[in-house]
Structure formats: structure tokens, C-alpha cells
Amino acid sequence: MPSLAGLFFWMNVKIEDINKIIVKKPLKLDCGKTINNFPLAYETYGKLNANKDNAILVFHALTGDQFVTGTNPITNKEGWWITAVGPGKAIDTDKYFVICANVIGGCMGSLGPKDTNPENNQPYGLDFPVITIKDMVKAQESLLEHLGIKKLLCATGGSMGGMQLLQFCATFPDKAFSAVPIACSSSHSAQNIALNELARQAIMADPVWDNGKYVSKKVQPKNGLAVARMVGHISYLSEKGMQEKFGRKLQEKADYEFSFNADFQVESYLRHQGYAFVERFDANSILYITRAMDYFDLSKQYKGGLVEAFKNQNTKFLVISFSSDWLYTTKENKDIVIALNASGADVSYSEIITDKGHDSFLLNELEFLKTLKGFIDSMYEKFKNEKRI
Amino acid sequence: MKKEFKVIAGLLPNNTRVLDVGCGDGSLMSFLREEKNIEVRGLELNQENVQQCISKGLPVIQGNAETELHQFPDQSFDYVVLSQTLQAFYNPEEVLKNLLRIGKAVIVSIPNFGYWKVRMKLLFFGVMPVTKTLPNTWYNTPNLHMCTIKDLFKFCDEKNINIKQVVGVNEDKTSLIKKSNLEIKNLFSKLGIFLIG
Numbered sequence: 233m234p235s236l237a238g239l240f241f242w243m244n245v246k247i248e249d250i251n252k253i254i255v256k257k258p259l260k261l262d263c264g265k266t267i268n269n270f271p272l273a274y275e276t277y278g279k280l281n282a283n284k285d286n287a288i289l290v291f292h293a294l295t296g297d298q299f300v301t302g303t304n305p306i307t308n309k310e311g312w313w314i315t316a317v318g319p320g321k322a323i324d325t326d327k328y329f330v331i332c333a334n335v336i337g338g339c340m341g342s343l344g345p346k347d348t349n350p351e352n353n354q355p356y357g358l359d360f361p362v363i364t365i366k367d368m369v370k371a372q373e374s375l376l377e378h379l380g381i382k383k384l385l386c387a388t389g390g391s392m393g394g395m396q397l398l399q400f401c402a403t404f405p406d407k408a409f410s411a412v413p414i415a416c417s418s419s420h421s422a423q424n425i426a427l428n429e430l431a432r433q434a435i436m437a438d439p440v441w442d443n444g445k446y447v448s449k450k451v452q453p454k455n456g457l458a459v460a461r462m463v464g465h466i467s468y469l470s471e472k473g474m475q476e477k478f479g480r481k482l483q484e485k486a487d488y489e490f491s492f493n494a495d496f497q498v499e500s501y502l503r504h505q506g507y508a509f510v511e512r513f514d515a516n517s518i519l520y521i522t523r524a525m526d527y528f529d530l531s532k533q534y535k536g537g538l539v540e541a542f543k544n545q546n547t548k549f550l551v552i553s554f555s556s557d558w559l560y561t562t563k564e565n566k567d568i569v570i571a572l573n574a575s576g577a578d579v580s581y582s583e584i585i586t587d588k589g590h591d592s593f594l595l596n597e598l599e600f601l602k603t604l605k606g607f608i609d610s611m612y613e614k615f616k617n618e619k620r621i
Numbered sequence: 622m623k624k625e626f627k628v629i630a631g632l633l634p635n636n637t638r639v640l641d642v643g644c645g646d647g648s649l650m651s652f653l654r655e656e657k658n659i660e661v662r663g664l665e666l667n668q669e670n671v672q673q674c675i676s677k678g679l680p681v682i683q684g685n686a687e688t689e690l691h692q693f694p695d696q697s698f699d700y701v702v703l704s705q706t707l708q709a710f711y712n713p714e715e716v717l718k719n720l721l722r723i724g725k726a727v728i729v730s731i732p733n734f735g736y737w738k739v740r741m742k743l744l745f746f747g748v749m750p751v752t753k754t755l756p757n758t759w760y761n762t763p764n765l766h767m768c769t770i771k772d773l774f775k776f777c778d779e780k781n782i783n784i785k786q787v788v789g790v791n792e793d794k795t796s797l798i799k800k801s802n803l804e805i806k807n808l809f810s811k812l813g814i815f816l817i818g
Contacts, residue, residue: 550675569682570692578662581682582671599668606676614678 249305250298250341251275255374262527265361273341274298274333274375277317278325285619286612287381288323289372289408290332291389291396294521295464295513297340298332301325306340307512315596322605327612328385333375335368335396337521339514342371346447346514356516357444363520365392365528369400376407383409385615386608390414390593391560392521395528398568401549402530402541409618410548410611412604414593415557417564418538418571419529424559427467428522431460435515444516457515458506465505470556470589474498538571545577548614550607552600554592555585580607626652628788628795628814629702629728633659637699640664640723642686643706647674654679662698664689687711690719698724705730705754705812709763717782726785726818733789735769735807754811770813771803777817786816 250273258268275298280287290300290313297304301311301318317323317330334342337360345360376384387408389397394416401411417424438456440446446453469477478498482488485495494500531537549572553565562583572579584600586592592600626649633639635657641650644663647670653659663681665671674681684692686703687710701724703716708731710716720727732754733739742750749759757763768776770789777784787798789810798806798813 548680566684566692573682573692573697574694576697578680579682580671580675580680581684582668582675583683585668599672603672603675606672610676610678 252341253375253378255371257374259367259370259374261361261367262364263362267336267343267361270336270343270371271341271347272333272336272343272371272375274331275300276332276379277301277330278328280329280379280381283616283619284381285383285385285615286327287329287331287379287384288608289376289384289387289400290317290323290330291369291372291387291393291400292332292335293389293391293393294518294525295461295509296393297338298334299340300330300332313594315594316601316604322601323388323608324605328608331375331379331381333372335521336371337363337368337517337524339517344514345444345516345520355445355447357447358516360516360520362523362527364524365395365399366403366533368524369396369403372396372400373404373407383407385612386410386412388412388414388604389416391416391590392525394560395525398530398541399528401545401547402533405545405547408547409615410550410607412550412552412607413565413568414552415554415560415565415590416568417528417560418541418568419531420526421564425526427463427559428526430463431522432519434459434463435518438515441515444519447514447516452510453515454507454510457510457513457518458503460515460518461506461509461513462502465502467559468589468591470558470587472556473587473589476587538567539574542572542575542577545572545575547577548611549577549579550603551579551581552593552603553581553583554588554590554597554600555583556587557590557592559590624790624793624795625704625730625812625814628790629704629730630657632728632786632788632814632816633657633700633702635659638662638697640693640698640701642690642701642703642720644670644674644679644681646670647677647679647681649702649704650674650679650681651677686716690716690723693723695722696725700724700726700728702728703730705732707731708766708768711765713766714780721782721818724818726816728814728816729773730812730814731768731770731773732764733770733807733810733813734767735771736811737808740808752811769807770798770810771807773813773815774800774803777815782817784815784817788814790814 252271252273258266260266296312299311301314319326334340336343345356349356394413397413435456438453441453481497483497483500530541534540551569553562569581638660641663644665650661671683701720707713739750789796789798789806790812
């Protein structure tokens, strides 16, 4: 087992405080390597009932973590999906048992590139195996086993979380009664790969990165990582949303400074987002996770394509997209619906009209949250009835 | 439930697979699922209606029947239902062709422009008819291609579409329409419900 203590060098946190299991079962990765006895960090909210029929698994996105709601004990900020998950919310933790695990390759307690490689007692860095979405999902299945959950009431996730969910349903067709993939895709588009490459190149261009060996020097390629985050933030907004939020407004000044300081609010926003991010995320993790996203192509895994991937699905799906999302477009989400339809699966689809872009799934978008709540509550009634019969 | 839906439900056998195109808030789908154990799917444009269907646990796809029927595979449903919307499409012929491709049989209902009150409005008052089944005025009606029961009969004949059964509806009364009573029923039915394919 790799030693994790002290590796969160840029955070004031005790890693022991994070819930985790050690996955003993060897996990054969898509790249051919095998990992075993690795940590998988997770968090749960609400209570699992006696029938174990109220469990909801949430898959997090690229820069997310297991702290879905409440206060993230590492960052002391709100959980990333506090708008949707919590007491009385769309995913009501008074009613449901919500589980979320940090993906492998991540940096919030699950095995990742900043952990110690048992072969040489050095941080993995680029010796960490290249992982895939499928590897992430397989690791999380071990957690369900550990928690004694045979069938989830629902599994959900947005963005990369949605991609994990599609993989989860294809690989484990009997594990979820219902599924809500949100703002995602069944394969990464050229544009998405290009944006991820931009993020990676920004990190690699930072001399501090040093081929990923910065971890042992207890530093972080902050500049590169911040630029990578800025790229992401642009892609999460829409043109209209950005114009409305920032326009050409200046940042706490009356006129141009005739300098390269952040004159515009939008610049200031990006810089703030970028540099706040380096406090909580590991640069190598960004390389590994974006790679996993780029490699994701569900139809490639199955002869006969996407329809074949969803064959024999008993899971009831609700696909949701956002009209102004140009990162994971309505068209891409609809392709998932078409494939599910063609495979005969039970599928619903809703496009939420909004200017908020890809970020919409994290925001207080009422129509979205209402739709999500309506679906999950109705699925719970169905699932209970089915179990009774 | 409205009379029209009762007639449509009556035409559908138990335990079948049905696609309801323009399913609204899902009231027909709910009835079919609960009373006839029918496996239902809906297609609906309006966001609020979609939300209502989802809350009722009814599978519904938000989309436009005019442009998005292609996503359903050939013969993937036993029946496809289209209630009072055929006349609102830009290309009703294409939509009908698609419905017949998707379903082994199709149920189409139309507001009958041949109903006597409709004819009277135009004949005696010289204005576009506004009635209970046709509540809009000429400038805001969604109906682009109004037709009569007789028109749809003729259309099916010309396109070699097999008519299995036609039911005329007037308030609470229903009657079977055949070629022999077509003229009179075309005059006295507010709605025509066609089972074709």
C-alpha cells in the first residue's frame, strides 16, 4: 500500500480524515498493467435504508472529488454539487443514500500520480499507469461491493461523470435501476481532445513541471496548472453567458491601465479561478484524467457500436443536455438517446434551455433540478414496487 | 379522460409497445400503462409537459416530431399514436410515412374540417371556422394542413395505405365509419380516428 501521509503538501489536511477503502482485488487496467491494494477515497451522505434500495451513486467530473455536498473538509468550500444534493434538494439526502468516490488518477485520496510508487518508493509522477474511464468505473464497483449494495436506485453524473456513468451501465448492466447522464458524450470529440491538449501543454510548458517529477521536490507547476484551469473555465461558459456576466467591464478601475494587469473583469475572473485551483489539485492528475477522457469512446469498445454497448439494458435512462453547452452539445447527448432508443432501452430525454453553458449542471438551474427530482422520486417508487414483487 | 383517448385506448390491445407522438402531459400514456399493461414511450416538444411525464415515471423524449422521428428504428413499436397534430406539420405526408415505418400500425386522429358546423361557418358567415375542436383564429392557428375525414380516406387510398378501422367521434357518441356511410359521417363527426398500416 502506498504511503499517502504528507503528500498533500499544499493543503493543511490530514489525509487520514478522508474515508477510504483499500481495494485488494487486482484491477487489470486497459493499458495492460495491474494495480492492487490501492486506496479508493469516498464520501457518503444520508442513510442506507434496511432494504438497501435508496442508494444513489454520483460520478464526479474532471476536477471534482468525492465531496459532493456540505463542506469540503479539504478546501473548506461548499461541495461541488450542493445545488442538487442535500436535505430537501433534488437528490434528497433525507431520503436517499448518496455515494461518491474520488476517481483513480485523482488527488483526493484515491490512488493517483502523486502517490508513492512501491517499486522505488518515489512519487509515481509519469510512472503512474495511463488510466481510462473504464478503469475508474471498475474501481468504483469495488466500493459498491464493500458497501453491500447489489443494485443502485440511480447512478448519475455530469460531464466526465456522465461518461463514467455510460461506461458503468455498459460494463455492469444490472447494477443500476435508473441512470441520469448529464451533459456528456459517448466519445470525446476532436474539439474536446484539442481543449484537453491545450490544458496538458500548458502544464508541460511550465519548467516547474519537470517531466512530472515536481512532486518529490514538494512544489507544483502553478502557472501551467492555472492556465490549464483557465482553458477549462472558458469552455464551461457560453458566449452569451460570458458576455452577460462580464461584458467589457473593468476590474475595480475607471479606465485602462495600459499594462498587462487584469484590466477586464473576465481576466480577473480567469486568473482567480486558475490560481485558486492550484491550491486543491495536482497537475499530473489533470494530465492523467484528461487523457482518460480523450481515450473514451464507448462505441469503439463494442463491435456494432453504441447500440451494441447498450444492448440488454434494463436500466431506465434520463439523458439531460443544456442548450448553450458547446463542450458537450445537445447533438452529442441526443446521439446517446438515439442509440439507447435503437437498443430498445427505456429512455427519457430533456434539453434544458439556458445561457449558462456546460456549467449549468452545477448551478441553480430550476428546470434542470425539477426534472432531475421528478425522475429520481418516480424511479424510487418504481424500484420499491419492483422489489416488493 | 377525454372520449378520444378512450377510443384510442380501445383500439390498442393489452401488453403491446406503443409510441405516443406529441404525448402532452402523459395522460394517455399513464392510462395505457396502468389499465392495459402497455409499454409506452412518448415524444413531446413542450418542456413543461416533458417534466410532467418524467415526474410520473413515463419515458419521454423531448423533441420535434417533424424533424426527429428518424431516431426511432423501423418497426420498433406495435403501434404509434398521433393525436390531433397531423394537420400542424409542415409536411404531414412525410410524418405519416415515418409513423408507418416506426409502427406496425398507426393510430391518427384529426379534427374534422368536414364537420357541419365548420362548413356552416365558412358557407354562411364567410369566415374561417372557430369551434371547440378548432379553437384558434386564422392568424394564430398552428394548423397548416386542415383536412376532412373524407380527405384522409382519399389520401390513404391514393398512397396505398391500408385502412383497418375508422371511428368518428361527436361529443360522447362514437360510430364506425366505412366507405358506405362516409358522406354522412364526414358531416357529423367532430373527430376522425384512423387505424392504419
